[in-house]
Amino acid sequence: MKDNAMNTDSLPLSGIRVIDFTQVMLGPCATQMLADFGADVIKIERPGAGDLSRHFFDDHTEAGRNNAVYCSLNRNKRSVEINTKTAEGKAMVYDLVRQADVVVDNFRAGVMERLGFGYEALKAINPKIICASGTGFGSTGPYAHKGGQDVLAQAMTGVMEKTSDPSIPRSIYPTTLCDYTAGMHLVQGVLAALLSREKTGHGQRVEVSLYDSMIAMQMQEAAQWSKHHAVLNWAAMPLTGVFDSTDGALVIVGAFKANPLRDICAALGIEDLSPTYPDLASQRANKPYLQTRFAEVIATNTTAHWIERLENEDLLCAPVRALGEALDDPQTAINGMLLDFEHDLLGPLQVVASPVHLSDAPVVLRHKPPKLGEHTAEVIAEFGLDAKVRAAG
Numbered sequence: 001m002k003d004n005a006m007n008t009d010s011l012p013l014s015g016i017r018v019i020d021f022t023q024v025m026l027g028p029c030a031t032q033m034l035a036d037f038g039a040d041v042i043k044i045e046r047p048g049a050g051d052l053s054r055h056f057f058d059d060h061t062e063a064g065r066n067n068a069v070y071c072s073l074n075r076n077k078r079s080v081e082i083n084t085k086t087a088e089g090k091a092m093v094y095d096l097v098r099q100a101d102v103v104v105d106n107f108r109a110g111v112m113e114r115l116g117f118g119y120e121a122l123k124a125i126n127p128k129i130i131c132a133s134g135t136g137f138g139s140t141g142p143y144a145h146k147g148g149q150d151v152l153a154q155a156m157t158g159v160m161e162k163t164s165d166p167s168i169p170r171s172i173y174p175t176t177l178c179d180y181t182a183g184m185h186l187v188q189g190v191l192a193a194l195l196s197r198e199k200t201g202h203g204q205r206v207e208v209s210l211y212d213s214m215i216a217m218q219m220q221e222a223a224q225w226s227k228h229h230a231v232l233n234w235a236a237m238p239l240t241g242v243f244d245s246t247d248g249a250l251v252i253v254g255a256f257k258a259n260p261l262r263d264i265c266a267a268l269g270i271e272d273l274s275p276t277y278p279d280l281a282s283q284r285a286n287k288p289y290l291q292t293r294f295a296e297v298i299a300t301n302t303t304a305h306w307i308e309r310l311e312n313e314d315l316l317c318a319p320v321r322a323l324g325e326a327l328d329d330p331q332t333a334i335n336g337m338l339l340d341f342e343h344d345l346l347g348p349l350q351v352v353a354s355p356v357h358l359s360d361a362p363v364v365l366r367h368k369p370p371k372l373g374e375h376t377a378e379v380i381a382e383f384g385l386d387a388k389v390r391a392a393g
Helices: 024-036 087-098 111-117 119-125 148-156 177-200 210-217 217-226 262-266 280-285 287-298 301-310 321-326 330-334 375-385 384-390
Strands: 015-022 041-044 077-079 102-105 130-135 205-209 241-245 249-251 316-319 338-343 347-352
Touching: 015 024, 024 041, 024 102, 024 130, 024 177, 041 330, 077 375, 087 119, 087 205, 087 375, 102 177, 119 130, 130 177, 148 177, 148 262, 177 205, 177 210, 205 210, 210 217, 241 287, 249 301, 262 287, 262 301, 280 287, 301 316, 321 330
Parallel strands: 015 041, 015 102, 041 077, 102 130, 130 205
Antiparallel strands: 241 249, 249 316, 338 347
């Protein structure tokens, strides 16, 4: 499959040009969303190395440098190799910025300034430029110097500290919760800055951090703590839990009903415990007993059996599934959450599509995830950079 040459004029970000210095997860998931909706995203990569996600695994072949993880974050972009540490390379970047709308990075705070690509420097070249940065902890403050990483943000913001039960050891959330959340916040910031520029004619700086995104995700918990010094932990509610069945597991959320305990007991075929534990306080105080009682019964039959009985009582419940099962679910296909294409090096490849669905702008694969420097010659010609390339050589 070759790059889809569809007309992008109708896409919401058609005509917006993004210079993309990002790598790994936070930045690339943001710029991929901008690209999906029509922006021309030009990915600046280090000669011979490129995005760090090209090197996640021990496969050092060309296929390894274009692995599935890299591909999952870099569709609809163009890749250009530029040595940004040379005078010629810097001049090439400045020429790109003069013709661009947005510059995005997710380096440690201060790196773009040291490279000569900080907001003030780029604004002097192009007053309409929007510079969007995603860092670990912000551009100033006691942690600005720290390298940003998903697990560190989980640990330092209270996310990792909470568990559904005190007996459960603290652990690392096993997917990139912070990176993805901050990446989506970065998209929001870029879109807001573009709308603002329509009114003012000027660009501005956009900043997000892993740290801030995780604090923001806990807005309910933070308000409860600030007002009452009380911990709000939705996973620790007394009638909510994960229970093993004979063939798997299921989760029950015993909430948002007048008397969920009565209804759970009815679904499980046990005596009504709600007269003994009529309110949230008594249920919390006796959570171990209640959860043990539920677990004993659920362990006697299949997940499907209990899901049917619980749903008959209009209780919130679901099977606990592996990712592969979710990807194979008809609902995933109906929602258009998968993109299939033929990769030149990897063969058939399936990646997750955009979770944002616009009726007039469906996400399609216009550019396959680019090989390192695949579009260097194309962009050099398009931007008229030939003279600088000759100087660099």
